[in-house]
Amino acid sequence: MAFKYLLYPLIVLNLIACSKTSSSNSNEQVIGSTLESISPGYGEAGTLQNDLLIFDQTTRRIHHFNLTNMSLINSTPVKNPELDHYLFYFKTQDIVFDLSSGNLSIFNSARKEVSHSLKFTGMPVSVAANESLGLFIVYDNLKSTGIVKLGSNGEVSQSFVGGPLLDTGETFLAGDLNSSGKLVVSLTGGAIAVIDTAQTLAQQQWIYSKFTPNIGDITWMAPLPDNPDIFMVKSRQKVELINITTTTLIDVLDVSTMATAQLSKIKDPHLLMMENSYNPVLIYAQSNQIKTHTANIQFGKIMYSVLDIAAGEWTFVENSAETWNAAENYYYNNADYYKVSRKAKKLRLSDHLFLLNKDLISGAQIRLTNESIFTLFSATMGYAKLYNMDQYTEKEIRYFNLSYLNQ
Amino acid sequence: MTKNKSVFTRMLYLKILVSIIMLFLVYVDCLASTFVGNGGNVGDVEIQVSFHMLADIVNQLNTDEHSDFLLETLCTCPEDLKNHPMCEPLINLGKEETLFCRSFLQQNMKNIQGILRRSAKMEVHWTGSDILVKDHSYLRAADAVINWQNQVLAIDQNRFVSMRASERLFLISHEIMHFLNDSQGQKLSDIGPIGPFEGNQGGRNFINALAASLVVKSIDQGVLDSYFTVLNRSRSASRYWFDLSLGSVSTNASQNSKFTQAYIADSEIGFHFQLNPRFALGVNYRSSEETAKSVSRLWIKEKLKAYQLVLGYRFFPSDDVLTRLGQSHFLLSAGIEKLQATQNLSDSFSTLTENIAVISPLIGTRYYLASDNGLWFFAGAALLFHNYKYKYNLDQYSLPAVEVKYPGQQYRFEIGVSYGF
Numbered sequence: 001m002a003f004k005y006l007l008y009p010l011i012v013l014n015l016i017a018c019s020k021t022s023s024s025n026s027n028e029q030v031i032g033s034t035l036e037s038i039s040p041g042y043g044e045a046g047t048l049q050n051d052l053l054i055f056d057q058t059t060r061r062i063h064h065f066n067l068t069n070m071s072l073i074n075s076t077p078v079k080n081p082e083l084d085h086y087l088f089y090f091k092t093q094d095i096v097f098d099l100s101s102g103n104l105s106i107f108n109s110a111r112k113e114v115s116h117s118l119k120f121t122g123m124p125v126s127v128a129a130n131e132s133l134g135l136f137i138v139y140d141n142l143k144s145t146g147i148v149k150l151g152s153n154g155e156v157s158q159s160f161v162g163g164p165l166l167d168t169g170e171t172f173l174a175g176d177l178n179s180s181g182k183l184v185v186s187l188t189g190g191a192i193a194v195i196d197t198a199q200t201l202a203q204q205q206w207i208y209s210k211f212t213p214n215i216g217d218i219t220w221m222a223p224l225p226d227n228p229d230i231f232m233v234k235s236r237q238k239v240e241l242i243n244i245t246t247t248t249l250i251d252v253l254d255v256s257t258m259a260t261a262q263l264s265k266i267k268d269p270h271l272l273m274m275e276n277s278y279n280p281v282l283i284y285a286q287s288n289q290i291k292t293h294t295a296n297i298q299f300g301k302i303m304y305s306v307l308d309i310a311a312g313e314w315t316f317v318e319n320s321a322e323t324w325n326a327a328e329n330y331y332y333n334n335a336d337y338y339k340v341s342r343k344a345k346k347l348r349l350s351d352h353l354f355l356l357n358k359d360l361i362s363g364a365q366i367r368l369t370n371e372s373i374f375t376l377f378s379a380t381m382g383y384a385k386l387y388n389m390d391q392y393t394e395k396e397i398r399y400f401n402l403s404y405l406n407q
Numbered sequence: 408m409t410k411n412k413s414v415f416t417r418m419l420y421l422k423i424l425v426s427i428i429m430l431f432l433v434y435v436d437c438l439a440s441t442f443v444g445n446g447g448n449v450g451d452v453e454i455q456v457s458f459h460m461l462a463d464i465v466n467q468l469n470t471d472e473h474s475d476f477l478l479e480t481l482c483t484c485p486e487d488l489k490n491h492p493m494c495e496p497l498i499n500l501g502k503e504e505t506l507f508c509r510s511f512l513q514q515n516m517k518n519i520q521g522i523l524r525r526s527a528k529m530e531v532h533w534t535g536s537d538i539l540v541k542d543h544s545y546l547r548a549a550d551a552v553i554n555w556q557n558q559v560l561a562i563d564q565n566r567f568v569s570m571r572a573s574e575r576l577f578l579i580s581h582e583i584m585h586f587l588n589d590s591q592g593q594k595l596s597d598i599g600p601i602g603p604f605e606g607n608q609g610g611r612n613f614i615n616a617l618a619a620s621l622v623v624k625s626i627d628q629g630v631l632d633s634y635f636t637v638l639n640r641s642r643s644a645s646r647y648w649f650d651l652s653l654g655s656v657s658t659n660a661s662q663n664s665k666f667t668q669a670y671i672a673d674s675e676i677g678f679h680f681q682l683n684p685r686f687a688l689g690v691n692y693r694s695s696e697e698t699a700k701s702v703s704r705l706w707i708k709e710k711l712k713a714y715q716l717v718l719g720y721r722f723f724p725s726d727d728v729l730t731r732l733g734q735s736h737f738l739l740s741a742g743i744e745k746l747q748a749t750q751n752l753s754d755s756f757s758t759l760t761e762n763i764a765v766i767s768p769l770i771g772t773r774y775y776l777a778s779d780n781g782l783w784f785f786a787g788a789a790l791l792f793h794n795y796k797y798k799y800n801l802d803q804y805s806l807p808a809v810e811v812k813y814p815g816q817q818y819r820f821e822i823g824v825s826y827g828f
Contacts (some may be wrong), residue, residue: 071805251561380705380754398757399801402809405705406664 032128186218222269644828652823715744
């Protein structure tokens with residue numbers, strides 16, 4: 001009996017000690033979105049994905065789940081399974097992108113590896129992708145950027161790796177890919193480069209145009225889902241909307257009195273700024289204007305944030321044991337950054353009604369959308385649940401690791 | 408293998424085993440045996456020891472440097488044995504009777520030696536029923552009777568084995584005396600007078616005195632004590648055996664699945680019954696519970712129960728029943744085992760359980776090493792022809808079934824203790 005009470009704190013300490021995922025990169029000064037070991041919950045144009053790919057820590061394989069009927073579609077072994085792996089998925093062609101240190105593996109629908117010549121030497125940090133154009137861009141911690149173009153059959157038709165230095169002497173700071181296939185990056189010195197990915201792939205060098213909006217160094221950029229020419233950007237003291245085609249500034253918000261708590265491009269791009277320790281402000285774009293929404297609610301640390309402007313819902317993962325610290329200049333959008341003391345919450349922005357206030361399982365891997373919570377338990381034999389927030393229903397699947405553990 | 412075929416196979420094994428048992432039950436002679444006291448029967452050791460004791464004391468009386476003194480004190484009891492039951496035939500002898508007894512023994516010591524040397528060819532017939540001898544016109548019960556012409560000694564087995572060593576020696580000595588001739592050249596008889604031993608029981612009293620004298624000398628000279636270890640040694644002639652063992656089964660299965668266990672420790676309790684000195688019928692119960700960690704945070708627990716029915720055959724590397732090696736023996740066995748097993752796979756969130764039951768043949772061997780007072784130590788090995796698998800059905804989650812296979816033979820090694828009685 002006494003032993004049990006001694007064991008509990010040891011378990012908690014172990015979970016805390018092991019709680020941080022390896023994807024602990026800030027999502028500031030990256031191209032695209034930071035990587036996770038779970039495929040994104042939203043596809044192009046913010047559509048919900050019913051496929052979920054996850055790198056399972058127990059079997060060290062990529063599991064592909066169908067969330068509609070909560071079944072395991074397939075499971076793929078990886079190269080160097082001892083490393084951390086990060087995933088991306090193209091639903092239309094059923095293509096899996098598997099990234100690990102210095103390696104990109106592309107698996108076709110038969111889960112056979114597709115050959116490619118893309119080589120990079122650093123640790124992958126973020127990706128930007130356009131499934132309909134077959135474009136996949138990888139950015140690593142050495143600031144290398146790799147571009148892959150897939151053909152209609154899922155084969156790699158073109159690829160290019162370039163360093164961050166343009167011939168004008170400026171280097172990449174942040175960026176993203178819009179739906180037109182333009183890779184828009186901010187440069188040191190405050191300029192913005194609009195890179196033509198098709199020409200870059202054809203000529204094997206950066207082909208771009210450049211302009212300077214005079215707002216200082218831009219450390220975060222996100223295209224608006226409903227208008228590919230408009231990017232929401234953040235510089236040191238301002239949040240702006242910029243049209244990259246007309247190179248004009250559309251709207252600006254002074255955030256010099258606020259501290260940044262979170263940067264997110266999930267569903268609708270948004271920022272979470274803090275006016276003071278307990279007053280978070282949501283900043284987003286709507287109808288080509290920058291909007292703010294003050295929560296007036298005390299929160300712990302927001303680890304993951306999803307904004308659905310059309311539904312008027314803000315869904316997030318809060319760590320109730322951690323408090324926001326203005327001095328902490330490290331923004332990550334990762335629900336698994338701390339795997340203890342987590343809650344999933346959904347706030348109706350119109351009247352601040354909490355539509356969801358659910359404890360998340362300690363130690364589990366989570367994927368959150370504004371409709372569901374997928375939980376992968378740290379169960380050796382395999383155990384996952386999908387909770388539907390709107391229907392209050394739960395589906396589960398177990399034992400999917402068993403056949404692989406038996407081998 | 409289809410279900411019908413596996414049922415057929417199991418029934419076939421059972422029929423073969425029952426046939427073998429029935430065949431040898433026909434030859435089971437529960438109590439009577441014509442083996443020449445070779446140790447396969449109850450009492451064989453006792454009778455051999457008795458003959459050896461008699462030979463030892465006779466040899467001592469013939470060859471010992473103190474034999475003159477020993478011979479001069481025949482047919483009397485030493486002071487410290489005056490109350491011994493064996494002194495009863497001697498205590499009340501008159502002076503003439505004592506001298507007659509002594510003189511007869513002194514004259515016939517070498518003859519007795521010769522008879523004992525030839526006794527190796529004597530047949531011992533054990534009987535389970537009363538031996539009746541004709542004494543004049545009536546029958547009386549006897550513990551033994553000898554036919555010196557046919558060299559056959561018939562002994563009541565239960566009575567003989569239940570006697571003390573001194574009583575057995577007395578009985579054998581008495582019967583051996585019947586091989587000696589009196590002064591008229593006639594074999595000594597229990598009936599009628601002889602020398603100073605008068606009356607109808609004179610012969611019996613005389614032979615009893617002769618026998619008692621040799622027994623008393625054996626006690627006095629420590630001959631009886633020298634066979635204490637041999638008499639206390641555990642006997643292979645025991646009919647009923649209880650066995651306890653600890654074993655380890657090498658499953659030969661680990662390469663097929665990470666959920667199998669390469670070695671399973673178990674314990675076994677069993678009972679076997681000697682149908683005759685060679686063949687035995689046994690039943691055993693074996694059980695095991697093992698919990699192992701397969702990969703991080705996955706526990707595999709297996710519980711096994713097995714019931715065996717075996718037929719055994721004993722093989723004695725040495726035939727000297729008076730030695731430890733002579734009692735020790737190999738028991739070769741063949742039979743069937745019904746194995747029931749449960750496997751649990753569990754992690755922190757879920758548990759899966761599967762059960763199996765198989766009936767398979769087995770063969771094995773044990774070496775029983777005799778200790779004392781019915782106790783034995785043994786070591787053995789067995790080959791179990793089990794071929795089974797746990798099949799985890801995961802249809803509920805649209806996943807393929809997971810099979811955990813234990814194919815082929817399993818080897819079991821054991822050490823144990825046994826009690827035979």
